[in-house]
Amino acid sequence: FENMDLRDHMQGRFSKSTADAGWGLLRQFSQYKEARRSGRYVEVPTRGTTQTCSKCGCLRDPPLTLKDRTYSCPCGLVMDRDVNAARNILARALAQVPGGTGESTPVETGPPPHRKGRRVRPKKREPPSAVGVAT
Known part of the structure; x- marks a missing residue:
């Protein structure tokens, strides 16, 4: 991400649309998601x-x-x-x-780190029905 001061973009004729776009929220979500998956979040000067x-x-x-x-x-x-x-x-x-x-x-730069999480197990199968067997 570019390390830009969003306050500078909140002034001028596009200020409302910039505020509505939620750039700060996108930055926070990206930081959270990268930390969760042990990834790297980097901000660079623009x-x-x-x-x-x-x-x-x-x-x-x-x-x-x-x-x-x-x-x-x-x-x-x-x-x-x-x-x-x-x-x-x-x-x-x-x-x-x-x-x-x-x-x-x-x-x-390398593969993404191994994701740790809960493994989803398949649901229990129904017992096979007796097809063609008369009771």
Whole structure:
């Protein structure tokens, strides 16, 4: 998750829709679920995720504006700005996880931990009926 201050998003013309979306509640539920399954919940700083190249790490100059939808870098990387930001967030999250590297993907970080829980047992079967036997 991005470690963003939700209070900043509660101001302005989209404040009501942001509050209705329940982002804080989603964050709490995610933390709870990951702790329950012995998973990892990581928050990363959002500063510069759209302005930093996910390939070479250089900071874009001049910075992108909100109307710019494509990120391009002198190293040759050209992609959607949101995809670039998502790659930067993933790299930052993996850097915070022990054993994670910026070049890994979530699949490569290992299988999910074994889930402990109550095993559901099948219901007791009815005894076989005597089919074709006259009483």
